Amino acid sequence: MTTTTPSTTPGTTSSATATSRQWQLIARPVGEPKPTDVRLVEVSLPALADGEVRVANEFVSVDPYMRGRMNDTKSYVPPFGLGEAMTGGAVGRVVESRAEQLPVGTLVVHMLGWRDVAQGPASGFRAVPEVQRGGVAVPSSVHLGILGLTGQTAYAGLTAVGRLQPGEVVFVSGAAGAVGTAVGQVARLLGASRVVGSAGGPEKVARLRERFGFDAALDYKAAPVREQLPALVPDGVDVYFDNVGGDHLQAALDVMNRHGRLVLCGAISGYNASPSQPGPAGPDNLANAITRSLTLAGFTLGDFASLLPEATAKLAAWFDQGKLQHEETVVDGVENTFEAFMAMMRGGNTGKMVVRVG
Amino acid sequence: MTTTTPSTTPGTTSSATATSRQWQLIARPVGEPKPTDVRLVEVSLPALADGEVRVANEFVSVDPYMRGRMNDTKSYVPPFGLGEAMTGGAVGRVVESRAEQLPVGTLVVHMLGWRDVAQGPASGFRAVPEVQRGGVAVPSSVHLGILGLTGQTAYAGLTAVGRLQPGEVVFVSGAAGAVGTAVGQVARLLGASRVVGSAGGPEKVARLRERFGFDAALDYKAAPVREQLPALVPDGVDVYFDNVGGDHLQAALDVMNRHGRLVLCGAISGYNASPSQPGPAGPDNLANAITRSLTLAGFTLGDFASLLPEATAKLAAWFDQGKLQHEETVVDGVENTFEAFMAMMRGGNTGKMVVRVG
Numbered sequence: 001m002t003t004t005t006p007s008t009t010p011g012t013t014s015s016a017t018a019t020s021r022q023w024q025l026i027a028r029p030v031g032e033p034k035p036t037d038v039r040l041v042e043v044s045l046p047a048l049a050d051g052e053v054r055v056a057n058e059f060v061s062v063d064p065y066m067r068g069r070m071n072d073t074k075s076y077v078p079p080f081g082l083g084e085a086m087t088g089g090a091v092g093r094v095v096e097s098r099a100e101q102l103p104v105g106t107l108v109v110h111m112l113g114w115r116d117v118a119q120g121p122a123s124g125f126r127a128v129p130e131v132q133r134g135g136v137a138v139p140s141s142v143h144l145g146i147l148g149l150t151g152q153t154a155y156a157g158l159t160a161v162g163r164l165q166p167g168e169v170v171f172v173s174g175a176a177g178a179v180g181t182a183v184g185q186v187a188r189l190l191g192a193s194r195v196v197g198s199a200g201g202p203e204k205v206a207r208l209r210e211r212f213g214f215d216a217a218l219d220y221k222a223a224p225v226r227e228q229l230p231a232l233v234p235d236g237v238d239v240y241f242d243n244v245g246g247d248h249l250q251a252a253l254d255v256m257n258r259h260g261r262l263v264l265c266g267a268i269s270g271y272n273a274s275p276s277q278p279g280p281a282g283p284d285n286l287a288n289a290i291t292r293s294l295t296l297a298g299f300t301l302g303d304f305a306s307l308l309p310e311a312t313a314k315l316a317a318w319f320d321q322g323k324l325q326h327e328e329t330v331v332d333g334v335e336n337t338f339e340a341f342m343a344m345m346r347g348g349n350t351g352k353m354v355v356r357v358g
Numbered sequence: 359m360t361t362t363t364p365s366t367t368p369g370t371t372s373s374a375t376a377t378s379r380q381w382q383l384i385a386r387p388v389g390e391p392k393p394t395d396v397r398l399v400e401v402s403l404p405a406l407a408d409g410e411v412r413v414a415n416e417f418v419s420v421d422p423y424m425r426g427r428m429n430d431t432k433s434y435v436p437p438f439g440l441g442e443a444m445t446g447g448a449v450g451r452v453v454e455s456r457a458e459q460l461p462v463g464t465l466v467v468h469m470l471g472w473r474d475v476a477q478g479p480a481s482g483f484r485a486v487p488e489v490q491r492g493g494v495a496v497p498s499s500v501h502l503g504i505l506g507l508t509g510q511t512a513y514a515g516l517t518a519v520g521r522l523q524p525g526e527v528v529f530v531s532g533a534a535g536a537v538g539t540a541v542g543q544v545a546r547l548l549g550a551s552r553v554v555g556s557a558g559g560p561e562k563v564a565r566l567r568e569r570f571g572f573d574a575a576l577d578y579k580a581a582p583v584r585e586q587l588p589a590l591v592p593d594g595v596d597v598y599f600d601n602v603g604g605d606h607l608q609a610a611l612d613v614m615n616r617h618g619r620l621v622l623c624g625a626i627s628g629y630n631a632s633p634s635q636p637g638p639a640g641p642d643n644l645a646n647a648i649t650r651s652l653t654l655a656g657f658t659l660g661d662f663a664s665l666l667p668e669a670t671a672k673l674a675a676w677f678d679q680g681k682l683q684h685e686e687t688v689v690d691g692v693e694n695t696f697e698a699f700m701a702m703m704r705g706g707n708t709g710k711m712v713v714r715v716g
Contacts, residue, residue, distance in 0.1 A: 068649065250640070279642065286607070286625070289655070290622050296653070298650065299651050303651050
């Protein structure tokens, strides 16, 4: 198998022996996914065609939206095919190249995750810089997190969707997750006057305040969100960034200020819903949207491609200046990707959940 | 009592004898309002102060939003005070004036409804034209309907909130109501390719198609909206104009196209909710907003004051050209205003519900 050790010198890997270990979906989960819904297989890779590259992944991403792709329903990304390799964000290094623009050794981000070795046309891979901070190399997983889709999602959601203005109050659910920790910090950097988060358990709550600069945080496992939230936002909420849905969305609707914006990014509380275990009920107070002129806007990053250069530049500058904390939960081994995904779905991570490959 | 007959010659009504019959809220309704929650009283009016006018109302408006004002909750308009006259849209004629800009005989719209005679500072009254069509005088109630708040709400909701584009599909709930009939027609005039409505009962459904030009309509009393709607919108829905909430909003979320807009104008299905009779559950499919990048925007006309000149001009031109049908349900007598309000809340009207006063 192709080595996954970062290489800075051109390699001479033999195409003939290249294989890839990759995860396939073999049954559509009902409710919470089971180990029998997926399998890890080793496949032989064909020799590269002209214009293609082979990439040894360093890290692959597991994200809540992937649960939706396991269903056979219309969405912004097509469902995973049964018996086909699953996909997702990944960062790796070119180990063999038949594309001039991506020579061997180039660090790239791409969507052929859930596997250790990826290959395909160079257009599917994007070169990213080696990142240092304070003279120390930062693991390439940062390109899956605060400098990647995660940070970009937070930035686009707060600016283009949430139209956050300096001096406004922000509440974010799932605040200890990858997107949530980014949202809290970016909101502050954009001038929010108060940033409040929700997370599960006292350790995460403490971490939000101590490491990520939240003004206040609540533990949604300790008492209903609807009971806890009002005391934390005495001046109401102007922008609510929703990663959870259900009880959190309902609690936010209670405290939104007139002309508030609710940025609907995720609804993890309902992702494992099934006929026998329905997801949470819809909010019973949606009529507040009328009486307070609220806007609820669902979005995905794909809607904001034109914003990405700005987002990437801002995030990189803030990161370089030490203004953005980046926390990861790292699981080792491509063979543990499914387990990492399930742990993330259950909230077993703070910050970005990634799998170190190879 | 001051005469309510339209007068075109300056009157000489005596201030000393002027009285007004007006409706007061005396108890906050729990659930459906009861006749004992209100009372009709006759009050003496003081002599006009400088800058004031006295207006004999010709028509007063009853609207769904008034139910919310009967509750003591934060909203975009303050609640009705207990023991005070209720207010609302009205059109009438100046019968006594101490304000130069509004001489006796002027037709005016204003917010001192729920009574037969109104008076106050001239700044609270706005002169409106006498309307004719085909050489025939149109009753002044048109200024409460298609040329008033109703038509303006439809126009603002479809344009500024819904961002309707030519060629798009529109679905409107409560389509046989005042706002609904306006929305269907204005949507067509703005270039919608298909206009579908929901109403209660076969007569209203037929009327939507035959009189108001809807392409299709469903009877929400005949079967669940969620079951009926998909067949009527084979190409999905781009703009949903919601007057109802509950099951209608949920059904719309099922069929919205990517980047669709849901204009939240009313939620009459939940207006009479009480602790013992909760309103409809929230939609169980709000996560579609994320996967399809939908925007749900609540609004009230007050947010769009700057749009009113444009709206008024367009509506007047369309009306003059015979392109807007205007239907009313007229109840006679200020003493029947509460009954008319309750009938409207139960859907006992097609088009605008008004009370003819005097």
